[in-house]
Amino acid sequence: MTTTSLTGTSAVKAPSTDAAALTGKRRIAFASFVDENYLPGFLVLLRSLALSNPSVCEDFVVLYDDLKPGSIAQIRALHPRIVMRRVDADHYDSYQKGDQDNYLVRKAYFILDVFKIREYDTIITLDTDMVVLSSLSELLELREGLAAVPQFFYGQHKLNSGLLVIQKEYLSDEFCARLDRCGRSGDYELDKHDQGILNSVLNGDFVRLDPRYNFVKRRLSGDLPVPEDTAILHFTGRHKPWQGGEAGYSQAEERWREFELSDPEFHAAYMESSGGLHHDLLVHYGTPHVARTGNVEVARKLAAAHIGNGDYQDAVDVLSSVHIPLDEAWPHEVFGHALMSVSRYEEAKAQLLLATAAPNRAATAYARLAQMAWVHGNNAEALTHATAGIAVDPTHRSSRLWAQRAASVPAQEQGAPEDQLAHVAFYMDRQGNAGDKLLPESVRSAFGPDTTSRRWHSVHAHRLFDKAALERVNRRRGLVIGGGGLFIPDTMPNGNSAWQWNVPDELMAGIDVPIAVFAVGFNAFDGQSYRANRFGESLRLLVEKSSFFGLRNHGSIEKVRAMVPAHLHDKIRFQPCPTTVTRQLVPGWQDPAKRDDTILINAAYDRAGLRFGHDYAYFLAQMAQAVRDLGELAEVQCVAHSLDDEKIVFDLRREHGISMPVIPMYDFENKEILDLYARTKLVIGMRGHAGMIPFGVGTPIISLISHPKMAYFLRDIERPEWGVSVHDRHLAARLVECSKDLLADHNKTVADVHGRQQELWKATEANAADLRVILGG
Structure with missing residues (x-):
């Protein structure tokens, strides 16, 4: 598939728009090796994980070699995200072992196949003779090293491999090669199998976890009760609960049997x-x-x-x-x-x-x-x-x-219908999202300086487009749809189109004036999708009906092209969001003679689970450090596009004792929004328009990436280094380093912003020439 460049057509294949790769969101999985003998234990483990951590659902990789179809069906019935992965059993035949012919000894090494997995950033392995009794959130938040609980009998130097929290650097060919060399040489405790190899290779270099995350049964000898803070109880030894158990551990086994349930x-x-x-x-x-x-x-x-x-x-x-x-x-x-x-x-x-x-x-x-x-x-x-x-x-x-x-009383329209363009947009309320509030006027300014009702007829995207609305639109000289992320399924859902414009197909088909889709974005989050055929059908009709179909980034272009027939692909072109070229559109625009000595930070909290995953506490701690360090460069303030954006200030104060002034941009008029962003030295923003609006008025930006659209925009302006994932392992350090670089020679940075903006303006001007022909005026 080809795509358009900033200014024209390029034969270069566009980079991937894989959402997780763009946002840096960590991919986490659990993993166990399971065979028929240990299947009863694994089924109990799955139930206990769900009941003890009801808000946690990550992929669960099942390593196996001989499971029966019926057993796999039992496993799948207990978890919606099972990933079956057959082990390379023969690979371990070359390892030196204490007893080459022992059935259990041979299989003990198969869990090492987990280190061959490359799809995840963090994998948590669990032995099938474990039961989960309380929250594992601390394990899910780990980001460094290979973590385990030290062995009960052997002190802090050796780990117990029943539970491992493995980070991506260990899921590598290099680490697998180290395991193989050790296994084939026999230079490890042979009677400890996989655990012996890991201890030999790591030589004590692992992150120590509290024993409650791998609380071995032997600690309860004498029928002691299970401590209340135990997170994972591990039934080590030969006798397993599903095989009848062992005398002297009845209280521990009662905890296991709590999860021996029918479906x-x-x-x-x-x-x-x-x-x-x-x-x-x-x-x-x-x-x-x-x-x-x-x-x-x-x-x-x-x-x-x-x-x-x-x-x-x-x-x-x-x-x-x-x-x-x-x-x-x-x-x-x-x-x-x-x-x-x-x-x-x-x-x-x-x-x-x-x-x-x-x-x-x-x-x-x-x-x-x-x-x-x-x-x-x-x-x-x-x-x-x-x-x-x-x-x-x-x-x-x-x-x-x-x-x-x-x-609210709608303003009286001043223009004659034949002189107006109809405009479908999301018209934001007062105290609504500041970016969405600015967008309709910004879109209109791309068609000329008059953004009032003399030239424009407003059609709120969220109101049902009925026959009366159709008649009103058909009396105008054209219809503009945009801007903003209108291709999103859940802001104001409807069954007519399954995107933000509530328009039935038959009424869209009845539009007989030229349609221009202008700077619309495909706004699905990482982890969010359009499941209804309705959206695909509505989208196809819209592309077919449009005389101009411009999307605001190349990532959106790829997504939409993938959803419509190939013969429509060439109709879909690049039209930057007009907020990104504000300096070119506002009549008589003057760059500020002097800027405030401030750095503005914006954080977004809508769909927080999709933005942060398990990393919010980490993000907050990193932002606390960043705010401290950035305060040495300029005064750091929070700019809130919506009321919810103020949450970062409350959380930083409560959790880290950090205070920031809050600028309630949701109360600003459009001119005030532009003026504030033009006067500051740097904006660090998580919302799309906390990046695009300041960029459009010539202010340097850093994007806190929690949504693919942020990466799409930075890729389009060929400055991906201006973005840092909210999941980045060194988020604070990278934010501060990037800020220092951009502020070191501020005039040079501003000039670079202007240069990048000029490329977007060229694309906008080229499209404007076509639009004048299509819409007239």
């Missing part, structure tokens, strides 16, 4: 777990549980998980499969949410009205009713519902938002 018992136990339940586990266990029992409360949890993951039709299906009593308000509210997300509005309204009967669910139900009324253009009904929600709960933020939207 129905296990599913029910998981659904009753306290704390957050991981989506994948909830769906894997909740689906058969609901099918078997018809349990309404579990169906509600399952539907809510589907909604949180953007699987709205699945949520509708699961709640449709159970009988919801009239007085069960919460399931009715979730059902209404699911139905409105697939545009089954009348059915949704009925469910939500039922939910308003319960005081604890009424405010949310009224807010959703207000939202639906607003989507249909009925402001009076929306205000009635929102007001009812506020009456139930005066603090209910969503009800207040919809009351504000419904009560």
Whole structure:
């Protein structure tokens, strides 16, 4: 596949847009070697992991050599992310062993195959005679070295290999070669098998973990109780619990037998777990549980998980499969949410009205009713519902938002329809995301200096595009769609298009004026996807109908091309976000004569699980160090694009005693946003427009990458070194080093920003020439 360069067409194949590679998000897996003899222990291990860590679901690599199909089916039934990997058994025949013919001795080495795996950044190995009793979050957060618990009988120099936390540098050909040399030479404790080899090779060079992460049974000799802080109990020795156990360890074995459950018992136990339940586990266990029992409360949890993951039709299906009593308000509210997300509005309204009967669910139900009324253009009904929600709960933020939207009076349009362009965009409310607030005006400025209603007819993307809206658009001289990340499935879901513009196919097909898709982005996060065929069908029709189809980065171009037929690929071109060329678009723009001695930091918290994974505590600690060190270069301030962005300030103060002033950019007018970013020396931002807006006004940037679009933009301007992953092992040091480099000769850096911007402006100017022909004016 070819793609366009900054200014034209290039035959060079575009770099990969693999999301994990771009964001640097750590890929974590568990791993065990499993055979038929140890299968009962492994099934208990899987159940215990889920019940003790209900919010954790990473890949689980099963190394095996002789498992039967039925056994593999049992394993898959207990975990949704099983990765089966057959070991290279013959490889270990060349190793020197204490007893070459012993069945168990031969298999003891097979776990070393884990070091041949290259797909993950961190692998946690667990012996199949272990049971997990409490949180493993500390292990998931480890990022350095090879970690293990020292052996019980041999002091701190030797590890017990029952649990290993292996980082990527050990998952290498070089380390595998070291293991092979040791194994073939026999220069290790032969009776310790794989553990002997690891201890010989590492020679004490491993990260020591607390014994509670590999608490060996022998510590409990004399039938001692299992300590309450034990995280992993390890049944070392010949006698295993599933084989009858061993005298003198009855209290330990009782803990193991807590997880010797049937599937129905296990599913029910998981659904009753306290704390957050991981989506994948909830769906894997909740689906058969609901099918078997018809349990309404579990169906509600399952539907809510589907909604949180953007699987709205699945949520509708699961709640449709159970009988919801009239007085069960919460399931009715979730059902209404699911139905409105697939545009089954009348059915949704009925469910939500039922939910308003319960005081604890009424405010949310009224807010959703207000939202639906607003989507249909009925402001009076929306205000009635929102007001009812506020009456139930005066603090209910969503009800207040919809009351504000419904009560707002649209500005009177001043232009004649034949002189106007229609503009589909997300028109942000006051105190909404500052970047989204600026975008509509920025897009319009790319078509000329007049961004008012004299020339533009506003079409809110989230309102249902009905026949009346179609008639209004067809009276204009063209339709512009953009900008922003409109290709995202979950900000304001609908079943008509499955992206942000709520437009049915038949009405899109009825548009008879030229359509220009302008600087739209494909905004799916790493770990987020479009599962509905509806999006693909709507996207294809949009590309076919458009006279101009410009996406704001080459990563989005690749993603969209992959979803439409090949004959449409050439229609998809590069159109930078107009915020990135603001200096060229604002009439009479003047660069600041003097800049404030400040560094502005922005962090984003929407979809935090997708942004940070298990690394938020690490990110926060690194940012604390960075803020301290950056304070020696300039005054460090937090710039909040939305209210949620202030969380970093609260967390830094609470966890690390670091304070920063907060700039509430969500309260700013568009000119104030541009002025502030133009006056500062450097912006370190996690939101896309916390990078693109300052860049567009000529200010140096560093991107905190937690979303692929950040890397896409830096790649397009050929400055990938201006980005640092939020998962980077040396995040603070890299941020400070990069900041020093950019600030050392600030004038030179600003000139570089201007030069990069000029390349984007060339692409914009070239597209503008085509757009003038297409749209006129």
